[in-house]
Amino acid sequence: MNFAVDGQRVFAYTAAHAVDPGKPAVVFLHGAGLDHSWFGLQSRYFGYHGKAVLALDFPGHGRSEGPPLATVDALAGWVMRVLDAAGVKRASLVGHSMGSLTALECAARHADRVDRIALLGTAYPMKVGEEFLGAALRNDHAAYDMETIWGHAPEVPLGANPNPGMWMYGDTLARLERLAPGVLHAGLKACNDYAAGLESAARVKCPALLILGRRDLMTPPHAAHSLAQAIPGARTVTIASSGHSLMAEAPDAVLDALIEFLA
Amino acid sequence: MRHERAFDARERGFVFPRVCRPGADFAPSRQIDEPRKLRGAWTGRSNARTVSAPKYPGFDTLALHAGQSPDAATGSRAVPIYATTSYVFRSSEHAASLFNMERAGHVYSRISNPTVAVLEERMAALEGGAGAIATASGQAALHLAIATLIDAGQHVVASGSLYGGSHNLLGYTLRRFGIETTFVDPRDPQAWRAALRPETRLLFGETLGNPGLDVLDIPEIAAIAHAAGLPLLVDSTFTTPYLMQPFTLGADLVYHSATKFLGGHGTAIGGVLVDSGRFDWEASGKFPQLTAPYAGFHGMDFEEESGTRAFLLRARREGLRDFGACMAPMTAFLILQGIETLHLRMPRHVENTRTVVAFLAAHPMVERVLYPELPAHPDHELAKRLLPRGAGAVFSFDLKSGRDGGRHFIESLRVFSHLANVGDAKSLVIHPASTTHYRMSEEDLKKAGIGPGTVRLSIGLEDAGDLVADLERGLKAAR
Numbered sequence: 100m101n102f103a104v105d106g107q108r109v110f111a112y113t114a115a116h117a118v119d120p121g122k123p124a125v126v127f128l129h130g131a132g133l134d135h136s137w138f139g140l141q142s143r144y145f146g147y148h149g150k151a152v153l154a155l156d157f158p159g160h161g162r163s164e165g166p167p168l169a170t171v172d173a174l175a176g177w178v179m180r181v182l183d184a185a186g187v188k189r190a191s192l193v194g195h196s197m198g199s200l201t202a203l204e205c206a207a208r209h210a211d212r213v214d215r216i217a218l219l220g221t222a223y224p225m226k227v228g229e230e231f232l233g234a235a236l237r238n239d240h241a242a243y244d245m246e247t248i249w250g251h252a253p254e255v256p257l258g259a260n261p262n263p264g265m266w267m268y269g270d271t272l273a274r275l276e277r278l279a280p281g282v283l284h285a286g287l288k289a290c291n292d293y294a295a296g297l298e299s300a301a302r303v304k305c306p307a308l309l310i311l312g313r314r315d316l317m318t319p320p321h322a323a324h325s326l327a328q329a330i331p332g333a334r335t336v337t338i339a340s341s342g343h344s345l346m347a348e349a350p351d352a353v354l355d356a357l358i359e360f361l362a
Numbered sequence: 363m364r365h366e367r368a369f370d371a372r373e374r375g376f377v378f379p380r381v382c383r384p385g386a387d388f389a390p391s392r393q394i395d396e397p398r399k400l401r402g403a404w405t406g407r408s409n410a411r412t413v414s415a416p417k418y419p420g421f422d423t424l425a426l427h428a429g430q431s432p433d434a435a436t437g438s439r440a441v442p443i444y445a446t447t448s449y450v451f452r453s454s455e456h457a458a459s460l461f462n463m464e465r466a467g468h469v470y471s472r473i474s475n476p477t478v479a480v481l482e483e484r485m486a487a488l489e490g491g492a493g494a495i496a497t498a499s500g501q502a503a504l505h506l507a508i509a510t511l512i513d514a515g516q517h518v519v520a521s522g523s524l525y526g527g528s529h530n531l532l533g534y535t536l537r538r539f540g541i542e543t544t545f546v547d548p549r550d551p552q553a554w555r556a557a558l559r560p561e562t563r564l565l566f567g568e569t570l571g572n573p574g575l576d577v578l579d580i581p582e583i584a585a586i587a588h589a590a591g592l593p594l595l596v597d598s599t600f601t602t603p604y605l606m607q608p609f610t611l612g613a614d615l616v617y618h619s620a621t622k623f624l625g626g627h628g629t630a631i632g633g634v635l636v637d638s639g640r641f642d643w644e645a646s647g648k649f650p651q652l653t654a655p656y657a658g659f660h661g662m663d664f665e666e667e668s669g670t671r672a673f674l675l676r677a678r679r680e681g682l683r684d685f686g687a688c689m690a691p692m693t694a695f696l697i698l699q700g701i702e703t704l705h706l707r708m709p710r711h712v713e714n715t716r717t718v719v720a721f722l723a724a725h726p727m728v729e730r731v732l733y734p735e736l737p738a739h740p741d742h743e744l745a746k747r748l749l750p751r752g753a754g755a756v757f758s759f760d761l762k763s764g765r766d767g768g769r770h771f772i773e774s775l776r777v778f779s780h781l782a783n784v785g786d787a788k789s790l791v792i793h794p795a796s797t798t799h800y801r802m803s804e805e806d807l808k809k810a811g812i813g814p815g816t817v818r819l820s821i822g823l824e825d826a827g828d829l830v831a832d833l834e835r836g837l838k839a840a841r
Contacts, residue, residue, distance in 0.1 A: 112666060112667070115655075115660070115661055115662065115663075134669050135669075136667070136668050136669035136670070136671070139463075139667065139668055139669075139671075140463065140464055140465060140466060141464075143462070143463060143464050143667075144459065144462075144464035144465070147462055147464065161669065162644065162666075234415075240415070241415035244415035244416060244418070245415060245416055248415075248416040248417075248418065249416065254431070256418065256419050256424070256427075256428060256487070257419060257423070257424075257427035257428065258427075258429075258430065258431035259429055259430055259431045259479070259480065259483065260429070260479075260483050261466040261467070262466045262493075263466070263467075263468060263474035263475075263476075263478075263479040263482065264474065264479055264482035264483060264486070264493045264494055264495055264496075264674065264678065265483065265486070265492065265493040265671065265674070266428070266429075266483050266486035266487045266491060266492060266493055266494070268418070268487070269486050269487065269490055269491050269492045269493065269638075269639060270492040270493060270639055270670055270671065272490075272492075272639075273491075273492045273638060273639025273640050273670045274639070274669065274670050276640055277640065277642060277670070350465065350466045351465055351466065351467075354464070354465065
């Protein structure tokens with residue numbers, strides 16, 4: 100479904116259901132350069148299992164209009180305005196990578212509106228290499244290559260995909276190559292510049308779950324340690340075989356962890 | 363070693379790796395990197411690189427490994443043949459989740475099968491696509507592409523130089539179902555443009571046309587297609603991803619008769635349809651098949667559901683479900699066996715072809731040889747640009763002695779096999795006017811560059827000297 104937020108069209112995948120205010124809401128927040136479909140299997144599951152699902156496309160991503168937002172602060176503010184526009188008073192937030200920092204910030208600021216946060220492929224600080232940022236700033240294809248290769252476990256190109264017939268590298272590149280100039284850089288910069296992680300983590304009042312991939316090259320599990328320690332009562336699930344693209348590399352394990360957490 | 367280095371980097375604690383170190387570890391890869399540089403230059407779809415990027419596995423490595431992990435149950439290194447129709451559900455809930463596409467996995471082998479999935483992923487990797495679907499034949503792959511995108515009352519613009527079976531499907535069979543095709547001279551961009559109608563939904567050609575080996579100017583035809591908001595489908599059977607990767611040139615969909623060079627040994631009939639994932643169906647606005655709720659699939663909007671995977675999702679979940687032209691696991695295994703040596707076989711196919719072409723081109727009994735690497739071929743310059751590794755191993759030549767000469771020639775060959783196929787490890791010969799293209803009118807034959815004395819060869823992997831000696835024997839008989 101489409102909303103208007105800040106004068107721009109915003110797209111949210113709702114798993115073919117109207118957003119029912121009587122159901123608990125779950126909002127999915129994707130990573131830099133990607134879109135709502137990266138949560139395809141998981142968001143569809145919850146949409147058909149009693150939740151009101153909103154899998155958002157951040158501004159400039161997927162079907163959402165507008166210039167991309169280059170700070171986690173702006174992304175978090177935007178998410179809350181989207182919830183207002185959708186008439187969602189409270190929601191659980193499931194965020195991946197850039198989306199995980201956004202979910203964290205939303206939870207820290209709006210304890211009254213965020214029920215639970217699941218942070219996938221997360222880290223703090225989420226520093227981005229200078230060459231990666233620079234390539235993204237120049238809209239250089241090398242930035243897409245870096246996101247594609249470092250965004251998956253090293254075994255991915257020489258192994259089987261859980262989704263029959265799909266080639267994860269090719270699918271990721273196809274998504275990134277459709278981006279308008281500047282979109283990937285804005286997302287990476289938001290991750291790189293985010294400096295409020297530990298303070299925000301300490302302010303989280305709701306249950307929190309970290310889902311990490313042991314083979315993650317971008318946000319390896321040890322880089323999420325400080326965050327896991329700082330969020331009161333946070334639990335961590337580590338998926339042994341997965342890299343950064345947890346939802347595609349380990350779709351069932353991610354779904355099972357989310358089912359247990361959001362039940 | 364690559365994995366160990368990645369681990370080392372992680373142990374050092376970097377998050378979003380900070381530095382692209384120069385050297386082998388992060389040097390641009392030879393196989394995948396070079397064509398992608400061209401994409402920016404020719405289509406403007408993506409940008410050239412100004413820094414070295416991390417390395418993709420090379421083509422040869424992907425041909426052996428992509429799509430398969432050692433079997434979880436047995437450790438089998440070779441791809442196991444999962445000869446099963448169906449897969450036991452863990453619970454009723456698991457079954458419902460699989461049916462409703464909430465979990466990944468296999469349900470029924472008409473839709474997907476673990477052995478076939480290895481072939482699909484491997485071909486997607488070799489082509490640089492988002493994913494692929496294997497089919498019962500190359501013709502089934504073409505049909506699946508068209509049936510997924512095109513409704514009755516809509517229209518295709520296709521090259522006039524097509525394999526006879528494709529010509530039949532488009533020119534006659536699909537017309538029965540209300541899908542019209544206009545055939546155009548593949549070398550005339552204006553003809554492609556002029557044939558576009560408001561109801562046109564697809565442009566289609568072969569990387570190397572059949573049998574005159576017209577080289578499809580993919581960057582040019584893709585630009586025409588994209589300016590009209592339409593995708594370009596390419597039959598890449600004659601070139602294989604080893605000789606050309608059409609997505610790097612701007613094509614949106616690619617299919618193969620895997621029966622030919624991919625399988626490579628004349629043992630199995632199959633096809634593969636690969637989607638680049640780059641065509642924006644939503645932006646085009648011409649494909650409600652992918653961008654509007656579909657009653658035939660629980661009201662699903664395929665693009666909304668799956669973004670870059672919209673075409674593959676509908677092709678698999680509707681096309682394989684309803685038309686049912688799936689690939690058998692044994693077939694997938696045989697084709698995978700072929701693909702594992704594609705990078706070794708194709709250079710030898712091309713090398714032998716060059717030897718045979720040089721012999722025939724200099725022979726007094728031969729009127730002309732149609733091979734794009736010859737300066738006289740109308741697409742010589744284009745072939746140098748698009749096919750630097752070689753213009754394939756299938757070509758035609760015309761005997762001066764016409765139809766009777768052709769018959770004597772073929773019947774006196776001993777090494778070449780007279781049959782209706784190409785892309786075998788063994789050398790093959792056929793007379794198109796009386797076999798593969800016999801349903802075409804004289805006028806269409808002429809348009810396709812086929813004369814009464816035209817002979818088509820598919821050059822195999824035998825000793826090149828033996829091939830030349832065999833042809834010499836045939837030419838003597840054709841006098």
